Amino acid sequence: MAALNSEVKAYIVQALACFDTPSQVAEAVKKEFGIEVSRQQVESHDPTKRCAKSLAKRWVVLFEDTRKRFREETAEIPIANRAYRLRAMGRFIERAEGMKNIPLAMQILEQAAKECGDMYVNRQKKADAEDEPAPVTSVQVQVVDARKPNADAERPAG
Numbered sequence: 001m002a003a004l005n006s007e008v009k010a011y012i013v014q015a016l017a018c019f020d021t022p023s024q025v026a027e028a029v030k031k032e033f034g035i036e037v038s039r040q041q042v043e044s045h046d047p048t049k050r051c052a053k054s055l056a057k058r059w060v061v062l063f064e065d066t067r068k069r070f071r072e073e074t075a076e077i078p079i080a081n082r083a084y085r086l087r088a089m090g091r092f093i094e095r096a097e098g099m100k101n102i103p104l105a106m107q108i109l110e111q112a113a114k115e116c117g118d119m120y121v122n123r124q125k126k127a128d129a130e131d132e133p134a135p136v137t138s139v140q141v142q143v144v145d146a147r148k149p150n151a152d153a154e155r156p157a158g
Contacts, residue, residue: 004041008033008035011028011032013059013062014066017062019070026038047059047063047064086112090112093112
């Protein structure tokens with residue numbers, strides 16, 4: 001296991017805080033500093049992992065600050081905004097329809113529905129005990145052959 005100086009440790013901690021995988025960070029350290037580090041050694045600098053329980057407080061603080069800043073800055077990236085993605089999909093579907101590429105248009109529509117959340121996913125709302133009845137969970141369909149007389153249909157109701 002290579003001994004790491006503070007500069008390399010800070011680089012590792014900050015990369016992990018930005019959600020890079022230990023394998024990606026190990027590769028980046030090799031390119032950036034010319035030091036071979038194992039994935040396990042990198043992972044020992046991630047305070048969200050159990051193997052980093054003895055990590056120095058300064059690295060934990062650096063990790064938390066970097067992650068907070070990373071999450072805040074992500075909100076400023078246009079593609080991270082749902083409205084931006086939906087507008088782009090709108091432009092793409094117009095192009096796909098113009099090219100008569102129906103399968104691509106359908107894929108874009110499906111992706112847009114997923115983007116909107118509950119529009120695509122079949123989620124059932126839990127009913128409150130008093131407010132509404134429970135949602136229907138199954139439907140039974142009976143196919144009736146019109147050529148055969150139905151004995152139940154001839155029987156009077158009641």
